[in-house]
Amino acid sequence: MQSCDICLSSPCKASCPNAPEPPVMGHCKMCNDELRYDYNYFRDTNDDIFCSRECADAFHGITEEEWSSDDIEEGDYYD
Numbered sequence: 001m002q003s004c005d006i007c008l009s010s011p012c013k014a015s016c017p018n019a020p021e022p023p024v025m026g027h028c029k030m031c032n033d034e035l036r037y038d039y040n041y042f043r044d045t046n047d048d049i050f051c052s053r054e055c056a057d058a059f060h061g062i063t064e065e066e067w068s069s070d071d072i073e074e075g076d077y078y079d
């Protein structure tokens with residue numbers, strides 16, 4: 001195999017203009033999208049990786065909620 005004139009590697013390094021496309025570094029644990037070298041990704045404490053914060057939240061079942069009055073413990077009322 002002949003190495004590239006620019007990066008002197010074969011196959012090309014990800015930073016080389018001759019590289020066909022950024023390498024796939026993994027897949028989102030939630031939606032299975034490809035995680036490519038040229039995009040940031042999200043990692044949790046279990047080393048699971050995600051394409052977006054939304055996917056990480058969905059994977060862990062995290063939702064944003066409003067408090068309701070039922071959440072107030074009775075002992076917290078003053079009268």
Ligand SMILES: [Zn+2]
Binds near residue numbers: 004005011013
């Ligand atoms: Zn190259």
Ligand SMILES: [Zn+2]
Binds near residue numbers: 033
């Ligand atoms: Zn995802």
